[in-house]
Amino acid sequence: MRTNIVAGNWKMNCDLPMTQDLIAKIKKELSGELKCELMIAPSHPFLYAAFNASLDTPIEVVAQNASAHHSGAYTGEVSIDMLQSVGVQTVILGHSERRDIFKETDQELADKTKTAVDKGMKVIFCCGEHLEERKAGNHFVTVTQQIEEGLFQLDDKEWKQIILAYEPVWAIGTGETASPEQAQEMHAHIRKFVADKYGDKTADKVSILYGGSVKPENAAEIFAKPDVDGGLVGGASLDASSFIAIAKSF
Ligand code: G2H
Numbered sequence: 312m313r314t315n316i317v318a319g320n321w322k323m324n325c326d327l328p329m330t331q332d333l334i335a336k337i338k339k340e341l342s343g344e345l346k347c348e349l350m351i352a353p354s355h356p357f358l359y360a361a362f363n364a365s366l367d368t369p370i371e372v373v374a375q376n377a378s379a380h381h382s383g384a385y386t387g388e389v390s391i392d393m394l395q396s397v398g399v400q401t402v403i404l405g406h407s408e409r410r411d412i413f414k415e416t417d418q419e420l421a422d423k424t425k426t427a428v429d430k431g432m433k434v435i436f437c438c439g440e441h442l443e444e445r446k447a448g449n450h451f452v453t454v455t456q457q458i459e460e461g462l463f464q465l466d467d468k469e470w471k472q473i474i475l476a477y478e479p480v481w482a483i484g485t486g487e488t489a490s491p492e493q494a495q496e497m498h499a500h501i502r503k504f505v506a507d508k509y510g511d512k513t514a515d516k517v518s519i520l521y522g523g524s525v526k527p528e529n530a531a532e533i534f535a536k537p538d539v540d541g542g543l544v545g546g547a548s549l550d551a552s553s554f555i556a557i558a559k560s561f
Contacts, residue, residue, distance in 0.1 A: 314518050315347035315534070316474060316541040317558040318435060319548025320375065320403060323354060330357040334364045336551035345369060346561040347541055351548070352403055355389050362398035373401035373435070376409060379422035391430045401433040403543075405461060407480045417460035424461055428469045435474045435543065436461060437522070438501075442481035450479070454497060455504045467513055475501060475519045476543040482523025484545060491532045491539075494521045498538035527553050530560035 325333060330353045337351070350371045353361045361372045378388040394402060404427065405420045415423075420436075427434050438457040440450040454477065462473060477497050482489050489497075498519045506514035521533050522543035533539055541561075547553040 313540050317347050318350035320352050340551050340555035359397040374399050377402045379426045403435045405437040420461045433472045437476045439478040470513050478522035488524040495536035527556035530557040
């Protein structure tokens with residue numbers, strides 16, 4: 312049985328009062344049993360406040376990024392130790408905005424992932440193709456290459472700390488969503504790729520989230536697919552009732 316997860320990627324939104332307000336609203340919306348783990352990823356300066364505000368709730372506070380380095384002269388960077396010192400145990404790595412805007416390479420992401428995993432963190436590792444790659448029929452190759460180069464240095468045991476997020480870049484923040492069939496097709500492909508390298512046991516256990524314009528209106532249909540184990544939600548996670556409606560779509 313795999314873990315279902317709905318994770319809100321707040322990106323560079325919400326200052327401190329807005330972070331506190333949004334968490335308070337999410338808490339108010341929480342009623343009844345959730346059939347998924349719930350995560351939120353506020354900006355780095357507010358992780359500690361978010362962690363404290365989420366104590367005694369099912370909400371796990373996760374980070375949007377971390378350094379591959381442990382400490383030292385890396386101005387502006389945040390280490391895994393720093394994140395752990397404020398209660399964070401999971402980090403998102405390899406989001407397409409990190410890859411495209413900040414030019415993070417597969418090698419850097421492999422290094423970041425290794426550092427995080429060595430420190431006992433869970434990693435939500437993102438992958439996804441651009442529109443041109445899909446149009447050219449290269450989407451499977453692109454995605455499996457990202458996974459191979461970022462994650463195949465890990466051993467079986469370390470894969471227990473990995474959560475995958477498939478986020479087709481053409482569906483991010485555009486309002487355009489991959490169809491449930493497109494999501495399932497890619498998720499099944501990813502799971503087989505992991506199985507070929509690590510065996511069925513590891514592949515069956517890894518949660519694969521879908522990301523890209525997930526909203527309350529489309530979540531249930533996407534999450535119903537057998538290889539979709541939840542969502543990495545951007546825009547819709549900034550509204551408490553939409554976020555919880557998505558989490559209740561299982
Ligand atoms: C994809 C997603 C969250 P949105 O980036 O990671 O954002 O739901 O706004 O497309």
